[in-house]
Amino acid sequence: MKQWMCMNCGYTYDPEAGDATQGIEPGTAWEDLPDDWICPHCAANKESFELEED
């Protein structure tokens, strides 16, 4: 499975869950996250994320 992981802390963005802490609805694809969205665990920006294959 492909998933986006924060390289600063290891948090994985789960599109099915979204991110309630920043008002991101469940079902929001990675590509549709706003540019100013930050990692909800460590506050790193979107550029800190990499696509990981499981």
Place this chain on the structure above:
Amino acid sequence: MAASALQPLEDLDQPDFDAFAVERAMRGNHPDPYPLLERLRRQGSIHKLELHGLFSDEPDVEMSPLSHYAVLGYDACNRVLMDGETFTNKEAFQHSLGKSFGRTVTVMDGAEHERFRKVLQKAFLPKVVARWGDSLVAPVVDRLMSKFIDRGEADLITEYTHHFPFQIIYSMLLLDPDQAERFHKLAVAQLLSSAGHPQGPEATRKLGTFFAALLAQRRANPGDDLVSHLATVEVDGQYLDDDVLIAFLRQLVNAGGDTTYRATSILLTCLLNEPDLYEIVRRDRTLLPRAIEEALRWDGPVTTTFRYCQKDTEIDGVLIPEGSIVDVCLGSANRDPTKFENPNKFDINRERTVRHLSFAGGPHICVGQHLARVEMTRAMEAILDNLNNLRLDPDMPPPQIIGYVLRSPEHLYVKFDKA
């Protein structure tokens, strides 16, 4: 890799100095900080107050003279932690962990922190540490358990939890297992600087000498271990600075062991205090991750962390002036009823919509959180699998979780059916 080619770690000048007893005294034996934290939190999420003084009779010689603001509400704690520009680490930790470990990531901020942090975190990402469950964790927990499994009774703290995460780190670094006791002692002794004990700086210096030689050896002759990796990894065409690597290794032997042992001890206490719940988890291992997260939330071992306020900042109507030390009370945030229903109850079935702050949050969130989870899982599985009919020893004192900044029980006396 021939660990024996290295000079062994030098012992303290006073070899019988009991670093563990001194450290225990330093931590204090406060039985339960939560009722007072709850009363304060009800009055407001921020107070001009040093928390340490509420729970310990011994002043913190470095920190107590400074002006402190205690942050107790979940949202306020999270806001402080997530804003690494306004609330920084360096000034908050340079006199404590900075003295013990040196130029570690904990005392860095901004771009410098990010640069080193990314390299270190990469070595501890979930998929990396998942592989260590079999290769590193299982052999250590099995070896420790083999020493008491035939006895039918044990103290699971002094014979098991107190050792396993430290020994996992020694294996990770390919250190000589015969020196495990000395490493453990010096890893703990490093922290005694903040209480003014000369053994603190002595341990810091001796670990530094050892790790400098270790880095040079592995750089000359790299294997596939963590030290070889860190010694040879390049960022922008350069090796990482040796002083940063040495500080990280000092921190690793301490922070990686001390916290995980306490968290596992608290988890075991929670489960063994409720035998029916222990049995439910034993039969349904899918519940183990929930039990681990709930134990971390309910009584995480690190109750408070610190930040330095860079500019006047108002949170929840309270002004935190520039130059203040902010006591970020993770333990209080984790019991905030606006986030966790019935927060004082240890309830593995609670909804997990809000994350606990036991690994902190923001740029300095724990590098080792994924490893800690693997370690706690394996240590618990070995117990659930092998110690049949495990129960608290009715003839011995029940476990009591004590301490303020770092919490755990000191003993956990159990009985089980002999193997």
